[in-house]
Amino acid sequence: xxxxxxxxxxxxxxxxxxxxxxxxxxxxxxxxxxxxxxxxxxxxxxxxxxxxxxxxxxxxxxxxxxxxxxxxxxxxxxxxxxxxxxxxxxxxxxxxxxxxxxxxxxxxxxxxxxxxxxxxxxxxxxxxxxxxxxxxxxxxxxxxxxxxxxxxxxxxxxxxxxxxxxxxxxxxxxxxxxxxxxxxxxxxxxxxxxxxxxxxxxxxxxxxxxxxxxxxxxxxxxxxxxxxxxxxxxxxxxxxxxxxxxxxxxxxxxxxxxxxxxxxxxxxxxxxxxxxxxxxxxxxxxxxxxxxxxxxxxxxxxxxxxxxxxxxxxxxxxxxxxxxxxxxxxxxxxx
Amino acid sequence: xxxxxxxxxxxxxxxxxxxxxxxxxxxxxxxxxxxxxxxxxxxxxxxxxxxxxxxxxxxxxxxxxxxxxxxxxxxxxxxxxxxxxxxxxxxxxxxxxxxxxxxxxxxxxxxxxxxxxxxxxxxxxxxxxxxxxxxxxxxxxxxxxxxxxxxxxxxxxxxxxxxxxxxxxxxxxxxxxxxxxxxxxxxxxxxxxxxxxxxxxxxxxxxxxxxxxxxxxxxxxxxxxxxxxxxxxxxxxxxxxxxxxxxxxxxxxxxxxxxxxxxxxxxxxxxxxxxxxxxxxxxxxxxxxxxxxxxxxxxxxxxxxxxxxxxxxxxxxxxxxxxxxxxxxxxxxxxxxxxxxxxxxxxxxxxxxxxxxxxxxxxxxxxxx
Numbered sequence: 133x134x135x136x137x138x139x140x141x142x143x144x145x146x147x148x149x150x151x152x153x154x155x156x157x158x159x160x161x162x163x164x165x166x167x168x169x170x171x172x173x174x175x176x177x178x179x180x181x182x183x184x185x186x187x188x189x190x191x192x193x194x195x196x197x198x199x200x201x202x203x204x205x206x207x208x209x210x211x212x213x214x215x216x217x218x219x220x221x222x223x224x225x226x227x228x229x230x231x232x233x234x235x236x237x238x239x240x241x242x243x244x245x246x247x248x249x250x251x252x253x254x255x256x257x258x259x260x261x262x263x264x265x266x267x268x269x270x271x272x273x274x275x276x277x278x279x280x281x282x283x284x285x286x287x288x289x290x291x292x293x294x295x296x297x298x299x300x301x302x303x304x305x306x307x308x309x310x311x312x313x314x315x316x317x318x319x320x321x322x323x324x325x326x327x328x329x330x331x332x333x334x335x336x337x338x339x340x341x342x343x344x345x346x347x348x349x350x351x352x353x354x355x356x357x358x359x360x361x362x363x364x365x366x367x368x369x370x371x372x373x374x375x376x377x378x379x380x381x382x383x384x385x386x387x388x389x390x391x392x393x394x395x396x397x398x399x400x401x402x403x404x405x406x407x408x409x410x411x412x413x414x415x416x417x418x419x420x421x422x423x424x425x426x427x428x429x430x431x432x433x434x435x436x437x438x439x440x441x442x443x444x445x446x447x448x449x450x451x452x453x454x455x456x457x458x459x460x461x462x463x464x465x466x467x
Numbered sequence: 468x469x470x471x472x473x474x475x476x477x478x479x480x481x482x483x484x485x486x487x488x489x490x491x492x493x494x495x496x497x498x499x500x501x502x503x504x505x506x507x508x509x510x511x512x513x514x515x516x517x518x519x520x521x522x523x524x525x526x527x528x529x530x531x532x533x534x535x536x537x538x539x540x541x542x543x544x545x546x547x548x549x550x551x552x553x554x555x556x557x558x559x560x561x562x563x564x565x566x567x568x569x570x571x572x573x574x575x576x577x578x579x580x581x582x583x584x585x586x587x588x589x590x591x592x593x594x595x596x597x598x599x600x601x602x603x604x605x606x607x608x609x610x611x612x613x614x615x616x617x618x619x620x621x622x623x624x625x626x627x628x629x630x631x632x633x634x635x636x637x638x639x640x641x642x643x644x645x646x647x648x649x650x651x652x653x654x655x656x657x658x659x660x661x662x663x664x665x666x667x668x669x670x671x672x673x674x675x676x677x678x679x680x681x682x683x684x685x686x687x688x689x690x691x692x693x694x695x696x697x698x699x700x701x702x703x704x705x706x707x708x709x710x711x712x713x714x715x716x717x718x719x720x721x722x723x724x725x726x727x728x729x730x731x732x733x734x735x736x737x738x739x740x741x742x743x744x745x746x747x748x749x750x751x752x753x754x755x756x757x758x759x760x761x762x763x764x765x766x767x768x769x770x771x772x773x774x775x776x777x778x779x780x781x782x783x784x785x786x787x788x789x790x791x792x793x794x795x796x797x798x799x800x801x802x803x804x805x806x807x808x809x810x811x812x813x814x815x816x817x818x819x820x821x822x823x824x825x826x827x828x829x830x831x832x833x834x835x836x
Contacts, residue, residue, distance in 0.1 A: 317590070317591055317595070318591050376478055389695075391591075392511075392514075392822050394518070447518075447519055447520030447697075448477075448478030448481055448482075448519070448520075448697060449478065449481050449482060449485055449519060449520045449521060449524045449697055450478075450482060450485075450520070450524065451520030451521075451523040451524040452520075452523075453517075453518075453520060453523065453832050453833065454834060454835065456830075456831060456834070459810065459811040459812055459830075459831075
């Protein structure tokens with residue numbers, strides 16, 4: 133029997149569209165309670181809230197360690213979580229190419245439901261459009277997230293000072309190389325999995341007990357280096373990280389050597405950088421290591437001052453070089 | 468394998484070696500009143516020396532100058548313009564290495580041509596371009612063949628596949644370059660003083676250690692073939708200083724676990740089967756006799772230069788000093804455009820674009836501002 137496929141009629145708002153929504157989306161997301169009005173109505177646990185939005189166009193749609201759906205949930209949840217927010221509600225918008233397999237859509241939506249459950253967020257509204265074959269490449273997803281400020285500890289980037297510790301929760305570059313390898317254009321095979329994961333559980337466990345988290349960021353596109361440069365420029369601080377302390381898997385190093393990439397600029401989808409008061413460094417490491425997503429957490433460097441707005445890397449040889457934003461590297465679609 | 472390479476980037480070992488290099492450089496400086504001057508021929512060495520911090524760590528001890536080893540950087544502007552012009556034709560798919568995409572032509576870059584709707588694809592391996600030709604029988608697929616002896620055998624494999632599978636719509640536009648003619652030109656011009664060469668790791672896998680005999684026999688210049696990790700780079704430099712202190716000039720192989728005396732015979736015979744030496748123009752240097760490779764006459768059908776008539780005018784003049792940079796005459800910071808008008812996002816010359824370019828290495832890894 134031929135695979136069932138998405139047709140233009142699935143997006144016309146009629147009977148087929150209704151059936152698709154019921155069979156695929158409501159079935160997985162279980163958001164019937166929110167789906168009866170044109171907008172989702174929900175209650176707010178506090179008055180300070182945050183909203184973020186992100187669109188996902190990754191190729192390939194399915195990759196080792198996840199798929200576009202899991203990424204769409206984790207990505208938006210992480211943007212809220214690193215801002216010191218507790219993610220509560222998400223919306224999901226789908227743009228699907230005519231001819232996309234219904235089974236694959238179900239798989240994607242199922243991953244979204246699973247990841248949302250793991251992250252303890254509700255998907256409260258959604259939208260589906262179908263476009264003619266060839267207009268897009270399979271499926272694109274937009275998610276918008278709403279979160280509320282962590283009730284105990286807030287982040288305080290303005291307090292960053294010399295000596296503060298820079299911590300990352302695990303190995304960098306896994307997502308970038310896993311995706312590049314999965315695209316099959318590089319002729320390399322790896323067992324690497326994308327690190328794609330919602331980080332709000334990990335982050336909340338830190339904020340629950342640590343007073344002294346200055347700032348958090350997720351080093352996605354542009355990698356660790358670009359993210360640190362952004363922090364340095366946004367908050368007028370200088371910092372130094374040490375090459376030898378960076379957690380990087382051998383497979384990632386090897387692939388970078390072959391392909392001429394720098395792991396510092398590879399995308400991550402399950403990593404968070406914490407900058408914390410030096411006195412809290414041990415406590416944060418301990419909490420991170422107790423969590424599944426923080427086993428390889430490490431201190432990778434320090435804030436060195438408030439004058440220069442620059443990030444420096446200390447190489448294994450002891451020489452220091454300045455890190456810049458990612459510039460001009462030709463990378464394909466990775467998120 | 469990666470564990471082995473990790474040993475070569477082992478920081479304890481490299482710091483010890485760094486001290487030894489500095490020590491022996493001191494002896495040289497005491498004797499000659501100046502630092503020893505070494506040229507790294509290969510673009511990947513330029514990058515590795517900058518990225519690992521070796522160049523910075525040796526600033527006071529050794530003068531490292533970058534040579535003509537970045538294949539995109541040494542391509543003259545007219546060839547670049549011709550390749551971009553080629554992409555503008557109808558019903559064509561241009562396949563190229565990623566490095567070429569941003570290289571500025573007189574009119575536009577390949578990336579800009581792609582944005583305008585031309586079908587230009589990055590491939591990581593030339594044989595992939597032959598596959599693309601098979602999948603698109605109604606289009607002309609042209610691979611832009613750029614590179615030194617490391618890449619030329621892989622270009623031959625692509626041609627071999629096209630011949631064996633009778634792929635009629637595939638052709639190659641060659642602007643490859645050879646190492647020996649450019650090193651001879653540099654040494655004979657006497658514009659730069661070089662005490663020794665850090666010889667390319669990858670090219671030497673194909674050519675073998677013995678291919679560099681002319682450096683010693685005719686020019687009495689030492690050379691060391693080495694790898695790309697800090698320990699390997701430092702070991703290579705240490706051996707070079709050692710030769711100078713002993714008043715020796717030899718070709719040494721510090722990359723012997725992949726480079727043999729004779730090189731890769733299979734790769735060499737692939738080159739011979741499909742290509743022959745031709746005169747080519749180098750950026751900022753001019754035409755050097757028999758310094759590049761093009762398809763042999765019997766494969767003219769696969770030669771894009773025969774298949775497509777491309778004419779380009781004189782390139783636009785800019786203040787770009789890439790020509791002097793690839794000869795090792797100046798460092799990027801001496802170019803008035805460097806990191807001001809010319810950056811990786813707004814490159815004026817190819818040295819700023821290529822992943823192996825000297826300006827790109829300096830911009831990414833050695834800039835202080």
